[in-house]
Amino acid sequence: MMAGGAADVGDGGKAERFKALALPHLDEIYTLARYLLRNASDADDAVQECYLRAFRHFDTFRGGPIKPWLFAILRNVCHASYAGGARLVFTADDVDAGAAQAIPIWREDVDTPEQAMLRRHDSDTMRRLIGELPAEFREVIVLREINDLSYRDIATVIEAPIGTVMSRLARARGMLRDAWIAAEGRSG
């Protein structure tokens, strides 16, 4: 009886198609959200909003791999949150990095070499170092190293030319290498 009502009739199929395509990437989307927002509950909210937004705009999805499309939406959601109140920018990660952040890893001297070695290879350290990169470098590192996107896909996600992707990735890795060496040097 209301205009537009009939358009919803086929939505069951649409939802199923969307779920089959998009939900398998949930962990990857969530991973990017965690790195971008550095906070578990903000990441939760952003990922949920990303999926609902993606579903609303599913009609505009032109096929091909859905991952870069979802990443781009998530990125927009996260940026909207930054702009919306700066609440999300520098909140400390409240779940698994909390303890690690309280104790800088270069607070040395007390560890045995064995402990230092273990810590050096601790993925928490790497997570934290990545988390400390400036946002535009952090996102290319995560998309490349963790989410395994090609340069072309990264360019799509961050809406920048491939040349920008390359130079940012080079700088990002340079910063990460320096931070890593600093952490190792101080702990070794």
Add this chain to the structure above:
Amino acid sequence: MNCDEAGILLHALIDGELDAGHARELEMHIAGCAGCAAQLREFQELRKSMKPASLRYTAPVALRGRIEGKLSARGAGASRRSVVKGFAFGAAASAIAASGVLVMVMRTDDDRRALGEVVSAHLRSLQAQHLIDVESTDQHTVKPWFNGRLDVAPPVADLTAQGFTLLGGRLDYVDAKPVAAIVYRRRVHIINLFCAPAPGAANRAAVMQSLQGFNVRRWRDNGLNLWAVSDISPDELMEFGEKFEAALKQ
């Protein structure tokens, strides 16, 4: 090729993104440049230190459930703006719903949208750890809590003796409009009773509907649209609604 160019292209080499021509040029440069060779080694080392599997996060189960729930509710026809339309539709529906008689109405799009909205709100309440704002088994605590929070005073009945335990109340949003949610428990099942104002609209007899495994008993009484949503059986939910209506008339 100079060191600046090499410094960027060596990353493309590591990532397997470099075409054969550039790769060859880069290798020639590196063969004659200790600085760039060292850079390449360092970044290859860094790469080895980054084990993607250990750097990933896993989405919480609750988040996955919440997203699936929302997509299911929406996919089944829920959309925004629906409850207002549901209200608008009410007058027409009351014409076909004979007073006091339970009818299984033909579902219109608007009906289905309102249904989707309340089922979605019900799911949300179960999954977001936000079931209750005011926790009380006392109807005289729950009812006044809504004062000043809503334009209407929702009916709250104590049905403990009838087997439905009052847990409390919650302010919820359906279609971005505040509604009262009165929360009951039947054994391990939660019943959300949503109340939204429908000023001036005629009373409407109860209708049972179901969506995504949830049952919804919907009726209108005394200027309020009411939806009881739960996963208990339609019979039990009907009983709940009847007991609730009876309690209010006492």
